Amino acid sequence: MNMLSKIVFSLCVALTSGFITSPEVSADVIKIVATTSTFASLAKEVTGDLAEVDYVASPKRNVHTYSPTPKDVFKVKIADVFIHGGADLELWKSPLLEAAGNPAFLGEKNTVIHLSEGIQMLEAPQELTRSEGDIHRYGNPHYWLSPANVHIIVNHLAMRLGQLYPQHVDVFKRNASQFQSRLKKKEVIWQSELSPYVQQAIVTYHRTWSYFSNYFNFIVVAEIEPKPGIAPSAKHLIYLYEIMKSKDVKVIVKAPFYERRTPKKVADVTGATVVTLPLDVGGVKEATDFIALIDYNVSQLKRAFSKGVV
C-alpha cells in the first residue's frame, strides 16, 4: 500500500511539475551534485546561497549498493560540480558518470572533487594493489563520521571550489571557517558528554564506525558480522559472547539498514544494548545537517551507555 501510494504520488508529481524538463535555474547558480547527503550538506555549508546542492544515494540505505535511478542520471547530467567520497565508497560512481555523459565529469577533470584526499585512511591494506593508473586507496571509506576529518573535508571543498570559482573564493572560505567554529564549539560539548565512557569497549555490526570510535576514543573489540549478508558462524557467536563478557561490552552499534535480528540476539545473551545510529544526514529525521547528525548519535550513545551502568 505504502509503495503503491508512493508510486502514484511520484507519478502525479512527475506529471504536474515535469521535474525532468529543464528546471528554471539562473545561470550563475552553481549546480553541485554529491554522491551522499552528508557530502551534499557539507558542500551546502561551504557554498551557502551560491550553489544548489543535490545528492544521489538515499541516506537510509547502504551507500555501497545503491542503485541509481533515471532522475539521478539527470541530476549528474546537468550539474557543474560532482563530489564523491572515493575509496570505493560508491561502487556505482563510474557507471553513473558514464551514463550521464556529462563532459564536465569524464576523464581527469577538476570539476570532480574527491573528498578522501588529505585524509588519513584507516585499515588501508599494507601493499598497494596492482591496478594500473590511479592509486587504490581501499581502506575504510566511512571517514566523514569523525568531526576531525570533517574539518579537512570542508577545507578541501573550500579550496577546490575556490579554484573553480575564484570570484567566490572569499565567501567559500568565510562560510567554511564559520561552519568550523560552530563545529569546534559542538565538539567540546560532545567530548564532555561522552567523556565518562572513554576507553569503553563496544561491538559494531560492521566496520563502519572506525573513524567515529577513534575520534571519541571507544575501543571496537569485535564486529557482529564478519561480512555483510553472511550470517556469523556458531564459533563467531561464541567468540562474541566471550569477548563481550571479558571486555564488559555494554553497547552494540549498528546502522539503520542492517538487520536487527543478530545484534538483538547477541544483546539478549550478553545483556548489552543495541543502538541504531544513522551514517548520513537525513538517515533519521533529527539529523538535518552534519552537526545534528553527530548530536543525535552522541545522545543515543550516551543513553545506551547510561542504561548499561544502571
Add this chain to the structure above:
Amino acid sequence: MEDFLMLMWKPLFACLILTGIHVYLGVHIVERQVIFVDLALAQIAALGIVVALLFGFDHEHVLTYWFALGATFIGAVVFACTRSRRQKIPQEAIIGIVYAMAASLAILLLSHSPEGDEHVRHMLVGNILLVNLSQIIKMAVLYAVIGLIHWRFRKVFLLISTDPQEAYRQGVSIRFWDLVFYITFGVIVTSSVEIAGVLLVFSYLIVPAVSAILFCSTFKGRLIFGWIFGVIVSSLGLSLSYVADLPTGASVACTFGAGLVVLSLVRSLYK
C-alpha cells in the same frame, strides 16, 4: 520526449538487444521445461567469479571473466549430461539442486575472503540504466554470433526442444546438441546478467514466451509475438522508470508482469 531519449537511449538499445535473443531462447526454455536454468547458470558464473577472487584476480581482470565462463561451461556439461530419454528425475530438480549448491558454495568461499562480496552481488543485480556503449557493442556482436549459430542449426534445436522423443528416434546426438545449447545459453546469460541483473534477464526469457503461448501455437508465431511484446514492454517499462523515477530494471520486470496479466485477461474475454 527528447529528454527521455537523451537519457534513456542506451538502456533502450540494450533492452532491444535483450529482447531479440532472450525471447528466442525463452521460447526454447519454456518448451523444454527448464525454466530456472538461467538462474542456475548465472549463479554458477558468480561462483566462478568468487573462485577467481580467491586466486587473487580482481573483478575487472580478464581472467575473472574466463573463470565465470569456465564455470558456466561446467554447468552446461552437467545439464546436458543429466538429461536422459526416460526421465525419472525431472530436469528442474537437477537445476534447483545446482542453483542451491552454487549459491551456498559461494557463501562458504566468501566467508573467508577479505573482499569481493559486493562485486559478486553486483554481478547478480546489474543496472540496465547505467549500461555503457562498449557494453552494448560487445553484447550486440556476441549475441549476433550466437544467434547465427542457432539460425544455422535451427532445425535440430527446434526438434530437440519440441519433440525430444522424435529426435531420439532419428538418432540425433541429443547430448552433443544440448551441450551446444547450454554453452551458448550460458555465455549469453552470463553477460546479460552482468548488465541487466538476474530478475530482468529472467523476465525477458520467460514472460514473452509464456504470453506468446496464450495466443500462438507455432514456434515461429510465438517468436514473432514474443518479440513484439518484448519491444512494447521494454519501451513502456523504461518510460515508467523515467517518469516515476523508479529503479529501471525492476520497473521493466514489473511491466512484463503487468503485460502478461493484461494479455491473459484479453485472452479469457475473447475465448
